[in-house]
Amino acid sequence: MSIHIRPALKNDCSLILSFIKGLADYEKLSHEVIATEQLLEDTLFSEQPRAHVFIAELDGEAAGFALYFYNYSTFLAKPGIYLEDLFVLPKYRGNKIGKALLVHLAKTAVEEGCGRFEWSVLDWNQPAIDFYRAMGAVGMDEWTVQRVSGEQLEQLANTKI
Template identity: 65%
Template sequence: MSPFNIRPAAEKDVELIYGFILQLAEYEKLANEVVATREQLRETLFSEKRYAEVIIAEYENKPVGFALYFYNYSTFLAKPGLYLEDLFVIPEMRGKKIGKALLSYLAQLAIENNCGRFEWWVLDWNQSAIDFYRSIGAKGMDEWTVQRVDGESLHKLAGENVEVT
């Protein structure tokens, strides 16, 4: 049995999600841009009209990371797409394949929901993240900073064994 698992976030996780967002913003040198409040997160993530969804990664039952995502639409494919807005794993847990497990979980959701693509952006200075994304089959979009996993790479990523609770 794996020492970590991934679960959908619940309303009780708002404080945790907010904390992860602040840590991510600090890492990205964008802390001054965070204007979100806990109440806004509660409203936009857990009310009747939800705008995004969150999954939580836990290691030995302790929250260690999150991913926030939503569905978009590709007119060229005439299919929905899954867009990863944020992914964060606490620094001391990096290198344990938790980030890859979060991406694999999302790739599985993309396939289950007939998505034609799975995309995200990465800051151009974050070479370690770019290298990691390339290692799982993501392609850089030269005219954008969007990352995409599709086709064989999407299926390969979705094939990762992830314990889902």
């Protein structure tokens, strides 16, 4: 079996959306998906893309994806890669596709002079946590993720100072 990792193309938006929906279903978050093919095209394939996608293929068949974007470490004074989503279709799991995507992203980070490569994982997803630890990831247990979205984001943006 042959794994090939390639950058996504504009005509992959339908495929990317299907991976996003598959991930959301796995994470029991399907009700939160509002992404559309058009929104993906607008944000991933504009003149200034907001994120980037690699597609993993196994023997020529699309098997998974990784969506990432660049962040910045002030302490390192270097960019970093933040992996937003990694998903492999259930029928292709166990074929080292997730590992291939992580290795490809790590190579990308090194080639681009990034100081780190990071991501979040749901605390109940023990198989993923175990997989990431086996790949050398270190849990940042002393950090908690904070988020403002939806109506709260609108309220914060409209707060009078």
